[in-house]
Amino acid sequence: MKTIRVPIPVLPLILAFAPSLALGIPHEGCTCGGKGAKSADSTIAIMADATGPAGTGKTDAPARHSLKGVVVEVMSDRAALLVQHEEVPGVMKAMTMMLKVDEAALASTKKGDAVTGMLVRKTDGWWLEDVKVVAAAN
Numbered sequence: 001m002k003t004i005r006v007p008i009p010v011l012p013l014i015l016a017f018a019p020s021l022a023l024g025i026p027h028e029g030c031t032c033g034g035k036g037a038k039s040a041d042s043t044i045a046i047m048a049d050a051t052g053p054a055g056t057g058k059t060d061a062p063a064r065h066s067l068k069g070v071v072v073e074v075m076s077d078r079a080a081l082l083v084q085h086e087e088v089p090g091v092m093k094a095m096t097m098m099l100k101v102d103e104a105a106l107a108s109t110k111k112g113d114a115v116t117g118m119l120v121r122k123t124d125g126w127w128l129e130d131v132k133v134v135a136a137a138n
């Protein structure tokens with residue numbers, strides 16, 4: 001008789017913990033909780049591994065991606081161009097974003113210019129290098 005009393009109080013405990021255990025697993029992979037940053041880091045590490053073999057021994061050099069876009073605004077005060085760019089396959093979808101540029105690019109571009117360049121992610125943000133005006137604005 002006494003042995004039956006033990007499982008009964010344990011059962012509600014199992015039922016109480018089971019949902020949180022079940023929820024705990026999907027939470028590892030999503031970005032909704034505190035684990036989000038950790039899994040994002042894992043993703044970045046995986047991407048770095050994937051690009052590693054192609055650039056053997058050059059993991060310090062940031063990847064450069066060809067970009068096409070139109071200058072929406074020259075932001076001289078921020079040393080940047082606001083660029084409406086086409087999709088950069090595997091890097092980002094088409095969007096309008098601020099890209100840091102050097103002084104030469106800042107001086108040689110104006111609103112409405114169609115430009116090409118190399119998209120590079122640096123520690124201080126996204127840069128557009130080797131900027132060329134392919135079709136000047138009217």
Ligand SMILES: [Cu+2]
Binds near residue numbers: 093096097
């Ligand atoms: Cu973008």
